[in-house]
Amino acid sequence: MTREEKSQVIKELTAQLADNAHIYITDISGLNAGTTSNLRRACFKANIKMAVVKNTLLAKAMEASDKDFGALPTTLVGNTSVMYSETGNAPAKVIKEFRKKSTKPLLKGAFIEEAIYIGDDQLDALVDIKSREELIGEIVGLLQSPAKNVISALKSSGGKIAGIVKTLSEREG
Numbered sequence: 678m679t680r681e682e683k684s685q686v687i688k689e690l691t692a693q694l695a696d697n698a699h700i701y702i703t704d705i706s707g708l709n710a711g712t713t714s715n716l717r718r719a720c721f722k723a724n725i726k727m728a729v730v731k732n733t734l735l736a737k738a739m740e741a742s743d744k745d746f747g748a749l750p751t752t753l754v755g756n757t758s759v760m761y762s763e764t765g766n767a768p769a770k771v772i773k774e775f776r777k778k779s780t781k782p783l784l785k786g787a788f789i790e791e792a793i794y795i796g797d798d799q800l801d802a803l804v805d806i807k808s809r810e811e812l813i814g815e816i817v818g819l820l821q822s823p824a825k826n827v828i829s830a831l832k833s834s835g836g837k838i839a840g841i842v843k844t845l846s847e848r849e850g
Contacts, residue, residue, distance in 0.1 A: 683734060686731075686734050687734050687737050687738050687741065690730065690734060690735055690738035691738040691741045691742050693726075693738075693759075693761060694738055694739065694742045694744060695742060695743065695744070696761075697761040697762070697763075698765075698789070698790050698791075699761065699762045699763065699764065699765045699767075699768070699787075699788070699789050699790070700759060700760070700761055700787065700788040700789075701759070701760040701761075701762070701768040701769070701772075701784065701786075701787045702735075702749065702752055702753070702757060702758075702759055702760075702784075702785040702786045702787065703757070703758050703759075703760060703768075703772065703782040703783060703784055703785060704755055704756055704757065704758070704781065704782060704783040704785055705729070705756065705758050705781050705782045706755060706756035706781070707780075707781055708779065708781050708782075712779060715775075716771075716775055716782065719771050719774070719775055720760065720768075720771055723762070723767045723768075723770070723771050724762065724763060724764075724767065725760050725761065725762045725767055725768050725771060726760070726761040726762075727758055727759070727760050727761075728758060728759050729756070729757070729758045730757055730758065730759055731757075732753035732754065732755075732757050733753075735750075735753055735757060735759065736750045736753050744788070744791075745791075746788060746793065747793040748786075748793065748795055749786045749788060749793055749795070751795075752785035752786040752795060753785075754785075757785065758782070765789045765790060765803075765806045766803055766804055766805070766806040766807070768787075768803075769784070769787075769800055769803035769804040769806070770804055772784060772800060773800060773801075773804055783797050784796070784797045784799065784800050784803070785797075786799075787799065787803055789803070789806060
């Protein structure tokens with residue numbers, strides 16, 4: 678690979694790092710062609726872009742990026758693939774599901790909305806992260822709940838009040 682080609686790859690990687698808020702760094706070494714193809718298919722179905730990268734080029738792209746990747750570049754050892762996703766927990770779910778049949782991919786680290794996760798032991802925490810849409814849905818549900826309670830209380834007590842008023846008016850008359 679010439680210097681010019683390396684420079685172009687670094688520019689492309691830097692652009693991808695800038696464009697994505699959810700970045701997973703994994704190790705898929707040891708997977709045969711068929712298994713790797715199945716992993717790529719699972720990623721495609723979950724709207725995840727996956728690419729195998731050279732550690733040195735990815736490290737330089739991270740350095741050139743505006744984002745602070747903290748200790749994430751220290752995970753760039755051995756074979757490395759990068760997963761980009763619009764949903765923070767999608768790659769973690771794909772990895773967890775895929776590992777029911779295989780020991781790989783291993784999670785080296787992740788960058789989720791400015792937060793950095795290092796190590797394969799973080800996989801369960803990443804699976805449990807809620808997407809922005811899920812959080813908004815929960816908040817809307819919580820906000821609607823008190824309003825529904827007030828409305829139902831008014832409806833039920835409205836009938837009681839009307840009954841009391843009717844009874845009192847009948848007594849006086």
